[in-house]
Amino acid sequence: MGMKVSEVARLAGVSVRTLHHYDEIGLLRPGGRSAAGYRLYRPEDLARLQQVLFFRELGFPLEEIVRTLSGSPDEVTAALREQRRLLASQAARAGALLAAIDRALEEREGGSVMTDEERFELFGAQDPARHEAEVRARWGQTEAFAESARRTRRYGAREWGAIQAEAGELSAALARLAEAGAPAGGPEAMALAEAHRAHLERWFYPCPAAMHRGLGDLYVDDARFAASYERVRPGLAAYLRDAIRANASRLEAAGAA
Amino acid sequence: MGMKVSEVARLAGVSVRTLHHYDEIGLLRPGGRSAAGYRLYRPEDLARLQQVLFFRELGFPLEEIVRTLSGSPDEVTAALREQRRLLASQAARAGALLAAIDRALEEREGGSVMTDEERFELFGAQDPARHEAEVRARWGQTEAFAESARRTRRYGAREWGAIQAEAGELSAALARLAEAGAPAGGPEAMALAEAHRAHLERWFYPCPAAMHRGLGDLYVDDARFAASYERVRPGLAAYLRDAIRANASRLEAAGAA
DNA sequence: CTTGACCCTCACGCCACGTCAGGGCCTATC
């Protein structure tokens, strides 16, 4: 005759509502209905439910499961590969966020909520976890961050507001220079790059020319940082990097780095 | 005067809609409004936005961010620890799912969608990733799974339906025995345990007594497996384990294991 | 005044169900 909805639900570990839903969306249709309209599931329905729950468990959206289950073996393999890519990305991200939380917990020795806001020197709420990993990878040193944490631990809303305001002004001034066609290696642009470096040194950490160079590269190489500047004005990230490079070369030539 | 909503959105890398939403839910209220009703954000608002986005990035629900930002430093630390626990769990799960997909991809040499359904011998859609890791950890051998995969690769809906039906009958028969007060170590219960073992050997892999013992333990020790049986009848998981143990001892005494 | 960019509130939609309302079906018992 067939199994009723609650039997199937119990056996498969899902809710009756879930089975209703799956029927509605065409993911799992019961093989039959009683005269009273009760859903009646057959063995092949149960077999399909197994498949559905397997793919659901792997994170496939239901709509996609419908498609996958009606596809060829090659299509199923391709779907699994794509899902793997997404899962790998999630796993990496989870790991990075764990590192971020660990860092946040380590550094919570004072009372401020803002212990990790050295990240904000990059002018917006960037992904804190990826930011840290990448800056570390690029710079290969952690002392600057330790120094930054020590300083910013005591900052309050006023300080952060000031930081934000300064950063915004710098960004705007750079955009105006670029708009006016001033060369990135010219004195005005370098002056702004130097102001940027001073801003970092004032609020966060010592920023020698070499480190500043690295930061400039990061602004261009990383899509998120680039996006921050590109939002202000197209090409601004590269402009700032070039200004930083020119400024760094000048500092190094003067032996002041 | 204050920044308007799109300036803030651009600077912070969020949408205007997001800022509206945050205003609505009291997460981030603009410090002012123009005569026309425009939201005007102040530096301290931006500072708070930084905090909001930081916690959001870490996966905190917005409602919780509201609470966390109004809490004491100790409460913030506790919130971060709890979130770390969740993230660690997610990371572990992602890793396990990756392994499951890898396994699925490895074994896709034929055309069947059902390459991993040996898991279903445990009577329901269990978490395939955790299931596999735990069974491997417990049993310390993989040949049974390789054999299972080889067999099940070619199973279709009919076979799976038959497996499901047999499993359901076994479960029901066990419940009737328990209901009737038959001892788990008695001949009838052992007969069903043996039928269970035969079921596994028939459909999945060789199941010597020692392995069957391990499976019996798993049914009780793991909350999900236990739940499967407990749903049929309270105490059934332990009943089955005891029947399996008695049966295994019998087989070993007879030197048939 | 017109135009274009931006702002406001309101509201429906998304995804995968959870929860509940209102009413019918089925079986056992009185």
Added chain:
DNA sequence: GATAGGCCCTGACGTGGCGTGAGGGTCAAG
């Protein structure tokens, strides 16, 4: 036959965090 209890059905609102669009107001420049 009536009743009670368990189960089934459809319909519908809600959840979290926005995305999208409608309809209309504001502001600055031409």
